Structures are given as structure tokens and as C-alpha cells.
Amino acid sequence: MQIRDARESDAEGIAAIYNDAVDTTAIWNDAKVDAANRRAWLLERQQAGFPILVVLDDREDVLGYASFGPWRAWDGYRHTVEHSVYVRGDRRGAGVGRALMEELIARAIASGMHVMVAGVEAKNLASIRFHEKLGFAQVGYFQEVGCKFGAWLDLVFLQRTLDRCAFPK
Numbered sequence: 644m645q646i647r648d649a650r651e652s653d654a655e656g657i658a659a660i661y662n663d664a665v666d667t668t669a670i671w672n673d674a675k676v677d678a679a680n681r682r683a684w685l686l687e688r689q690q691a692g693f694p695i696l697v698v699l700d701d702r703e704d705v706l707g708y709a710s711f712g713p714w715r716a717w718d719g720y721r722h723t724v725e726h727s728v729y730v731r732g733d734r735r736g737a738g739v740g741r742a743l744m745e746e747l748i749a750r751a752i753a754s755g756m757h758v759m760v761a762g763v764e765a766k767n768l769a770s771i772r773f774h775e776k777l778g779f780a781q782v783g784y785f786q787e788v789g790c791k792f793g794a795w796l797d798l799v800f801l802q803r804t805l806d807r808c809a810f811p812k
Contacts, residue, residue: 644739645763646746649695649708654681655706657697660729668764668796669729671789688712693724695748698739706734709743711751714760744777752805759805765797766786778802 649657655678661667662675678750688695688710695710707730714725726747730739761779763770783800790796 644706644782645699646742647699648689649685649697651682651685651700653697653705654678654685657681657685657695657708660705660708660731662718663732664729667769668791669767671764671791671796676775681774690790692754694747696746696750698730698743707739707743709747711747711759714758722755722759723754724751724753725760725762740773741777748777748803748805749753756805756809758803759803761801763799763801771799771801774801774803777803779803784798 656680656785658676658678661670661681665672665675672718685695691712693707693710693712697708698706700706707727707728709726711724711726714720714723726744727741728743728747730743748759759779761770761774763774765771765784775781779801780803781799782802783798785798785800787795
């Protein structure tokens with residue numbers, strides 16, 4: 644398993660994993676995307692200074708990806724990021740997500756971030772437990788703030804404090 648920064652050539656693999664998640668409540672979008680869409684997303688995210696990491700197998704197939712970006716748009720939130728992490732269906736439970744998250748957290752710390760936030764559909768107990776094992780704590784529960792597949796969805800917010808500085812440097 645190799646972790647590295649995503650490249651444009653990874654867009655097809657990222658799109659396939661994203662599209663698999665569209666068929667679930669892990670992503671609250673209804674539309675599937677193509678590789679061109681993911682290339683544009685990748686370039687936009689990287690130009691803004693945010694990482695996109697991929698895990699590759701020996702054949703350089705994308706097994707999972709993770710990224711973080713702004714949590715909210717206002718200046719006062721600049722030390723807080725929200726992340727996403729997705730793993731190919733046949734590789735879940737094999738340590739891919741954990742490896743991605745450990746590297747992503749290290750990147751967030753190195754870039755001076757103070758808090759990392761996760762938004763998880765409330766019935767996705769596997770993802771909630773996954774985040775708790777990585778040191779995230781549940782800090783919020785929002786009822787019926789989303790909808791998909793003809794049902795209202797609840798959202799759990801989890802957060803992890805990345806440093807203990809008293810105030811931003």
C-alpha cells in the first residue's frame with residue numbers, strides 16, 4: 644500500500660469510488676461524476692492549498708482517497724477543516740481508511756490547523772466508530788438536515804482537536 648498526493652491520472656479511480664458512495668448515504672449528492680469532474684475538483688482543491696491523498700495498490704489502482712478543505716467560509720474558521728475519506732468497497736476494513744486518515748491528520752497539523760471536523764450520516768455507525776478510534780468525539784447531532792432516497796437524514800458532527808495551542812500563531 645502506497646500513499647501519495649493525488650495526480651490527474653488518479654481521477655478515474657477517484658471518480659469510481661465517489662460514484663460508488665453516491666449509491667449510499669455517505670455522500671449527500673445524487674449525481675454521479677466522471678473523471679473530468681474529479682480532475683477539475685482535484686486541481687481546484689490543490690490550487691487552494693488543500694491535500695488530496697490516494698492509497699494505491701501494487702498496480703497503482705486507487706484503493707481510497709481523502710482530503711480536507713475549509714469547514715466554513717469566514718476568516719474566523721481558518722484553523723478548522725472538514726475532511727472526507729472514501730475507500731473502495733472491496734478494500735474497506737483493510738486499513739486503507741486508517742492509513743489515509745493518519746496521513747491527512749499529519750498534513751493538517753503540519754499546515755497549522757487546530758481542529759478537524761467530520762460530518763457523518765447518523766446511521767453510518769461504522770464511520771462514526773472509525774472516527775472515534777482516530778480520536779474524534781461526537782459534538783453535534785442535527786435531525787433531518789438532509790434527504791436522499793426519499794427519506795430525511797440526520798447528521799452527526801465529530802471533531803478532533805489537532806493541537807493544544809492557546810491561540811493561533
